[in-house]
Amino acid sequence: MKDLNIKDIAKIAGVGISTVSRVINNHPDVKDKTRERIRKIIEEYNYIPNNSARNLKRTDSKNIGVLVKGIFNPFFAKIIQSIEEKISEEGYSTILHYNDYNSNDIEVAIELVKEKKLRGIICLGGNFTNIDESQLIDLETPIVLSSADIIQDLNKEIFSSIVIENEKAASEAVDYLCKLGHEKIGIIVTGQEDKCIGKLRFQGYKKALEKNGIEYKEEFLEIGKYTFKSSFDAMNKLLDKELNLTAVFVTSDIMAIGAAKAILKRGLKIPDEISIVGFDGIEYAEYFHPSITTIKQPDEDFGKRSVEILFDLIKRKKEHQHIILETQLLKRESCKKLTSK
Amino acid sequence: MKDLNIKDIAKIAGVGISTVSRVINNHPDVKDKTRERIRKIIEEYNYIPNNSARNLKRTDSKNIGVLVKGIFNPFFAKIIQSIEEKISEEGYSTILHYNDYNSNDIEVAIELVKEKKLRGIICLGGNFTNIDESQLIDLETPIVLSSADIIQDLNKEIFSSIVIENEKAASEAVDYLCKLGHEKIGIIVTGQEDKCIGKLRFQGYKKALEKNGIEYKEEFLEIGKYTFKSSFDAMNKLLDKELNLTAVFVTSDIMAIGAAKAILKRGLKIPDEISIVGFDGIEYAEYFHPSITTIKQPDEDFGKRSVEILFDLIKRKKEHQHIILETQLLKRESCKKLTSK
DNA sequence: AACGTTACTGGAAACGTTTCCAATTTGTAT
């Protein structure tokens, strides 16, 4: 059974094609009675307009792309959910695309925009530190970089961004450990993949140490990837060095859990022997035992605001914006005040 | 700057439109020299064919839909990854669509197929227990139900499926607990949302008890949703009943972690005082402390085989298939052998 | 040189919409 098209519906209703089109798109210039009649017929015959044809004809495709770095990242799951919600509220639809860790994000984004005739694109995570300004200028479609790695001196007029203050937040986390009396504080950061964000959080760590008069030692640092396993291994290396660490700061919750497991598996107690602080604020960290103290990122705000900014751009209501969201230190069970020996 | 189209490329190359089209689509009837020349021009001018136009013209759209129930389910993440990989290997592209828990899955699937002119669709999870056979017959597009809830007496000729033996696997898990000497074994199952699968796993639980001569008591049962929190609460209710449970079987790993947290938070020891077994085999269960014994589902196989079945159907090589995958009990730290008192 | 065969190539219709523009109907004020 061949699917019906707009012509068939027009014939059945005894009206012109354009009238049916106007009904479908909620254009005003149709008599209420006619509109109702056509609506009923569309309903009755279960007619669904062909998306490809619509997109082909329209310059404004009603599609928003969401490019996500890494499907395994539970921190992004909530953000995506709120993004999708808001996008469909606006009558647009979401085209979700997952990038793996080796991809050239800006290139994939541009290709996606062209190929799918996107009206706008949100990049969640991803690395935009090596991009060429001309790439972004050529892309006339609004782009919002959300929680992404962005090079500092990029022309701010050609993209929007929404981020947290990674350095400040990390510093707050480590400062908290210092205030609890910790001095030997290890750190596990994400490496290459995540250059900029990892680096910023690492800088926050260093600043907090400095502020508290603690000397930074390179041996306290381990590099890991964004997986349980990688951080588990990194923690073991740290422990093997016998540095008498009393605390460790890990730059994501998933990794904090991997690290915590390594600690516990050796029979060490958290927080009695080692305190640990994570970063992100995913639910996993709360349900780990002991629950993990962490920096909570405002995930829902990330989603909502990203879409808001994008639609402001699409509707040409505003210029590109650069928003900084607040984080919050969630104190839980994984940190202990050090009593002076 | 307006994007180039196939006409522009044809003009630049000094050939006909159809020749360019043939190059794009790797059709054979083009002289190698011409092909190379056009390829270079396409590359140089960074031309990307318009997807909407292609889909509009083609009856075979090269799009495969993947409908996923619940974005938060980490068990699905791996499956999706392997699905995407295989689909793009075949030169098709994946349209990912997330359903929330209240959706009517078959209706959403059908709409998606029509709207996006999909060539096939894979449903990951989702509930197909209340569907009408006519809906599936009307849908002429191949459909594969993967790890989904399917009504038993559905006509097997009109859809493909790939599942595990939920009842058997659950029974194996509980039997393991029994063999360790446990008799008072609680159970937390998913409720309404997940009617069929939850019921099957529950039946497995009952069968294992029966086999081991243990009487089933309703008070050992709690219903939960697929979240940490819900299962955390359910476990607390179970504990509040003071049934002297020595073990608990939880029908998913996420929920097992929620339950384990409830146990540990009360100061009870796992596995010393209570043993726990989960279901799914997600990575997080391995990194929880103590690591959680669980039923491992073959996630990668789920993905790969789903795509294989789908392409067999698309290419009309085979009829609808119904595949059962094997599970495996992963013995870890969360279970203890009961020494007779 | 004439022919048949095969390898390429180009033109044009078609896919199902949206939208501009013109045409028709309706309503309102004189």
Add this chain to the structure above:
DNA sequence: ATACAAATTGGAAACGTTTCCAGTAACGTT
């Protein structure tokens, strides 16, 4: 009744492809 404006409607072009069909070029065979 008439004139004019406003509301509603229909026709046709256009969006960028693919593919059928017809046509040309190249080549070997007689």
